[in-house]
Amino acid sequence: MYFILFIFGLIIGSFLNVVSLRFNPGQRIFDSKIVGGRSHCLNCQKQLNWYELIPVLSFIFLRGRCLSCRKRISWQYPIVEILSGLIFVFVPYVLGFKSLIFIAIWILIFLLFLLLSIIDFRHYIIPDSINLSLLILGICLILLNSSSIVHSSLLASNSFLGYYSSILGQFSNIWLNHLAGLFFGLLVFGLIIFISKGKGMGWGDFKLAGALGLIFGWPDILISFMLSFLLGGLVGIILIIFKKKKMKEAIPFGPLLAIGATLVFFFGFQIINWYFRAFL
Secondary structure (H helix, E strand, O other): HHHHHHHHHHHHHHHHHHHHHHHOOOOOOOOHHOOOOOOEEOOOOEOOOOHOOOOOHHHHHHOOOOOOOOEEEOOOOEEEEEEEEHHHHHHHHHHOOOOOHHHHHHHHHHHHHHHHHHHHHHHOOOOOOHHHHHHHHHHHHHHHHHOOOOOOOOOOOOOOOOOHHHHHOOOOOHHHHHHHHHHHHHHHHHHHHHHOOOOOOHHHHHHHHHHHHHHHOOOOOHHHHHHHHHHHHHHHHHHHHOOOOOOOOOOOOOOHHHHHHHHHHHHHHHHHHHHHHHHO
């Protein structure tokens, strides 16, 4: 089962590569010009044959070069395909196949994380359509969690922090809990934008923070943001040391928000458990 899911994930990852590489600011994310048409080499424009489009394997067999013009193929292709495959494997593994609808929504969320990370890294923007899609998926999750459809010991408290969520002041009402996460995300990033006069964070990050807050709720979103800012500081220091960025140059924060949320999903309880045991 997991092998089949992984192969399917590789195929979806190949599609995400097409969307992210054809996307330009101002376009709709799933515009017909982006998702339509045959795949071609971005350098020589030659249409690719089927054996050049096999996820991961084509990159290996072609030794990372276009068969026609011998231009190097970006490592983004196999990396995104493998990450997509891992999403299809490990999301069901963590959630335990309790509800196919529930799992499908979380898989879509992580695929959107992957897509927005690529686009933000390339263009320094997060399309509104992705943020809106995440917001809608967050509402779907709340509806499922508040019904009798989902039964998972992992999400018994609707938190990936386990019993630590009650220590951090989780609300008993699921809607109130997730709306609190939404407003917390908007408040934190709104204040950053206001204080920095728009230089410290973009409006795409602001909207993404709100969507993540709705998806994860309180207090998961607090831990997610903390991890994102810690990673951002670490990445910034490394880039400055290696002279890839200057002190006041911006770095795309969308991928860091996605990574912080991913860490909470997969390791939220372990991270906060380690923190309490080490420092308290």
